[in-house]
Amino acid sequence: MAGGDTEVVVIGGGAAGIAAARRLHDAGVDCLLIEARQRLGGRAWTIDRDVPVDLGCGWLHSAERNPWVEIAQAQGRAIDRSPPPWTRPLFNSAYSAADRADFVETLEAFRHRVGEFGDAEPDRPASAFVDLSGRWAKLIDAVSTYYSGVELDRVSARDLGRYADDGVNWRIPQGYGATVAAHAAGLRVVLGCPVRRVDHGGQRLAIETADGTVTADAAIVTLPTSLLAKEELVFAPALPEKTEAAAGLPLGLADKLYLSLSNAEEFDTDRSFNGRTDRTETAAYQVRPLDRPLIECYFGGGLAAGLEAGGRAAFHDFAVSELTGLFGNDFARRVKPIHHHSWLADPFSRGSYSCALPGKADCRATLATPVDGRLFFAGEACSKHDFSTAHGAYLTGITAADQVLSARKDKPI
Ligand SMILES: Cc1cc2nc3c(=O)[nH]c(=O)nc-3n(C[C@H](O)[C@H](O)[C@H](O)COP(=O)(O)OP(=O)(O)OC[C@H]3O[C@@H](n4cnc5c(N)ncnc54)[C@H](O)[C@@H]3O)c2cc1C
Secondary structure (H helix, E strand, O other): OOOEEOOEEEEOOEHHHHHHHHHHHHOOOOEEEEOOOOOOEOOOOEEEOOOEEEOOOOEEOOHHHOHHHHHHHHOOOOOEOOOOHHHOOOOOOOOOHHHHHHHHHHHHHHHHHHHHOOOOOOOOEHHHHOOOOOOOHHHHHHHHHHHOOOOHHHOEHHHHHHOOOOOOOEEOOOOHHHHHHHOOOOOOEEOOOOEEEEEOOOOOEEEEEOOEEEEEOEEEEOOOHHHHHOOOOEEEOOOHHHHHHHHOOOEEOEEEEEEEEOOHHHOOOOEEEEOOOOOOOOOEEEEOHHHOOEEEEEEEHHHHHHHHOOHHHHHHHHHHHHHHHHHOHHHHHHEEEEEEOOOOOOOOOOOOEEOOOOOOOOHHHHHHOOEOOOEEEOOHHHOOOOOOOHHHHHHHHHHHHHHHHHHHHHOOO
8 A cells, every 4th residue: 555645544444444435435435444454344254164154243133224134135145034042942951941931031121120221320330230149140141241241240231221122133144244344345445454543633634554654534433442442543633532432332252162063953953052050151052053063152251351361272172061061071072163263362353342331331422423523433332222233333334424424515625
């Protein structure tokens, strides 16, 4: 690249950045998308060797209003609308159907209490809404580590209550990540080029990258909050309100490990269960996802962070210990690790999805607010109701692009 000039630079080629750049490109704006990695998609990432599997987002949450559904279909991809495993019958011996019904009722009651939490009251940790001595307290905490990437005591109840879950969840068998990346087809993109500094002190913006400086009239910043909080992208002059907002919205952690499963037909397709029901540090397992001979193991929060230190082998050992606990020692011979990614160790994400700390729910609005009509912010953490998701990221990208277009109309840039 070694420098250049453009109207708008979009920094980061994940779901938000791609949505923004596509919108601007389609509106006839000269736009350059600069991405640090050698691939597009960010936390949306499909690995396609034998079968496509998603190491980042996999579920089209709120599917009936999720814009990626239409995009995937326009790309010629099928949508799987079968019920998600967590709504199907169980087969976990440690956990009977009656137990599960009781757990689901307790979890729903917790979510209802959090959803009803009034805006006038001071914020509290979501753990304040759980009966900590209750039978399902640990399992609800474990679910929080999958859902929010952290344990309940680090989750803002106000933020959690604002999340809009329409309860419809579909999948793209060819991959959510592949869909997101393909949406960038035809855009002007530079890969493998981390942006280091945005100088917004002069008449035009100077975007300093690992491979030269690009001048521009406007920029859309879509970096994960983990990187903004650590000022891995420097703003000159500094933007302390953005750094502080990002620090209030740290990325929780969720990591996936895929195991191949021999004699998979013995299991019904798309079934899920937890390794344990009596502790927070347990993984969630999905057997035969989309009828494939695999187990998707999902690790969240402190458990995932601890296992990352030991790499893929540590995740594998933990999964095998839980699975053999449920299905007997011979089960160890039926599974082999095939794909895994450590999102906390990943230098361009440093975590999985944002979660507002107690008292910090309004940091999302602060982060999303434009600066001087030429620095715009997008990314899942900017979404008030759809944070943590790929569709939330998309929608914030569209909002930021529309803000650029309207600033351009008001004052031709
Ligand atoms: C394990 C896991 C499971 C998930 N499951 C789901 C799910 O089922 N459904 C769902 O909707 N969501 C899910 N998510 C969340 C979803 O993937 C993210 O919310 C979404 O992809 C974030 O998009 P984004 O554009 O905001 O951020 P990102 O995808 O992180 O995009 C930011 C981009 O900026 C780039 N970047 C970083 N630093 C620089 C720099 N200095 N210069 C230039 N570029 C830089 C990054 O490489 C990245 O490409 C999951 C995430 C993970 C990790």
